[in-house]
Amino acid sequence: MASGPRPAAPDDSVRTTSPGRRGDKVVSAPTGDPAAAAGSLKRTASPVRSVVASPRPVKGRAGREAARRRLQLPPVSQAEGPGEGPREEDEEPLLSEPEEDDAEARPLPPVCGSPMRGMWRDEKVALYCDEVLRGCNAEDADDAMTKYLSEKLKLKDKWLGVWKTNPELFFMKYEEASIPFVGILVEVTCKPCPSSSSCFNVTVSIAEPFSSNIANIPRxxxxxxxxxxxxxxPLLExxxxxxxxxxxxxxALALEVVRFFYDFLWRDxxxxxxxxxxxxxxxxxINLWCDIQDGTIPGPIAQRFKKTLEKYKNKRVELVEYQSNIKEDPSAAEAVECWKKYYxxxxxxxxxxxxxxxxLRVHGPFFPRILRRRKGKRDFGKTITHIVAKVMTTDMVKDLSSDTLLQQHDDLDLALDSCYSGDTVVIFPGEYQAVNLALLTDDIIIKGIGKREEIMITSEPSHDSFVVSKADNVKLMHLSLIQQGTVDGIVVVESGHMTLENCILKCEGTGVCVxxxxxxxxxxxxxxxxxxxxxELYPGSMAILERNEIHHCNNLRTSDISKSTLGGVNMKNFEQHFITVAGDGNVRILEVKTG
Incomplete structure (x- = not known):
């Protein structure tokens, strides 16, 4: 497989539109003259700013002094420590810089807008499947992309472009947030491709006037x-x-087609x-990508997919690098490590x-979240009421029977970890977090004392799941569950039965999944x-909903009306279902049975 086309260039910081659309202002220039084209684009240039960074060393003292001056670094006298004398090459006379090199770089002109952004998914499918790949096999995809791009490059052999590359190519030390990429206005010369891989490299030279997104970068x-x-x-940069x-x-369209293919569609x-x-x-x-873009797949779920894809790519790189560092026959430990990375x-x-x-498109793959075994009842058959509060007072337990066994915890996680089937967890007002809510296997009751708005349980943003149950019968009462960062449903019932009574569920990702x-x-x-x-109800599940308020859900970022009809309850692929709703006209679902 050719490796040239795969690097992903940074996103452009300035969005532009393609010419020819109503309301767009198109700047024209004489064809065949890149310098004239650059001059005509000065007024529509993108913003430019100065940054503080350490440039790569350039030849001679003049080059170093110019680099320090351009990038606002301290001069040699300040950069060197006390007592350090000048190095031998510093004794050379300071060469005068050309006048044009003293000037700051001009702003970059706008690049061509994204032609694919306005395409419908059917148009994207037709473009890739019918025009580019043309029924080829996976092993021939590289050749198909090369052929497609080569044909488009024959249209013009010289043109102006913005070369966007990794800042590490220019700077040794820099703030990543301040320099997302280094952009240089270049003149591109396209030559006939002697091989398929060379099609993805191109000859460039600095175009006039010298322009960059970094005003003080030395020419x-x-x-x-x-x-x-x-x-x-790389041509794709x-x-x-x-x-x-x-x-x-x-x-521009051909380049975007190839970039998108290697960034999202291609798998090694x-x-x-x-x-x-x-x-x-x-x-x-392509359908998966479109579902992510238009909001059919919720944002947190889309982020989970992207993280998984990025993790996969990183693991592949780690394995290749690890194998390349093994010089001779691998030792037993090295072989084991290779197998671990491979699996x-x-x-x-x-x-x-x-x-x-x-x-699996709507939620992504649902695999079992809980691997913990069920504890069951205690050996001596008694149940315990766990009080979750910083300090336990007599008022907290005055309504409990005299033979109730009590345990006090200042941490909800510890209380849940101590539970056996039949136990009750009583939570008093406050803010709590509990990883063990995602590991509910025993039949317990978790209830708040006081107003439900005052008993707030928030999720751990670094975890995928919030509340997950596979207990036969678990009950949550008088609580507020606030989802923050987790990507699974706010509550996932894997098996068994769960009851939610008088609770507030503030979702950030998906809702309740059965x-x-x-x-x-x-x-x-x-x-x-x-x-x-x-x-969300999956085939073979059952749900009863009474006197609930389900609102401000289904927040899809799409104008397609057909995709905004899920409502409060969504049943997936049911052959038969029975729904009873309130007869008073209110939007409250009283009962949903599915089978």
């Missing part, structure tokens, strides 16, 4: 970096600028597995394949903020 530093690269840079002839928009396992219909696989991934990759690969299954074979009862509760339906 001689850019020249030296280009000389080291022999003026060859170059973005054509606006204001040139129409052929450049075709080239595709050519390792036999795939009878590669075009159908690409269509599935991590296999597991992530399987998870990503599950994501690409349409049947998986196959599980049951749920919700009464007098409020569910709000879910990105999707407030309650």
């Amino acid at each position: 001689n530093l850019v020249n030296e970096i280009l000389e080291e690269l022999e003026h060859n840079v 170059v973005y054509p600028v606006e204001g040139q002839d129409s052929d450049l928009h075709d080239i 396992w595709d050519d390792e597995e036999s795939c009878e219909n590669y075009a159908a696989l690409i269509e599935e991934r 991590e990759i296999v597991m992530l690969c399987g998870l990503l394949k599950m994501w690409e299954d349409l049947r 998986l196959t074979g599980a049951a749920l009862t919700i009464t007098d509760s409020e569910i709000t903020g879910a990105q999707g339906a407030g309650v």
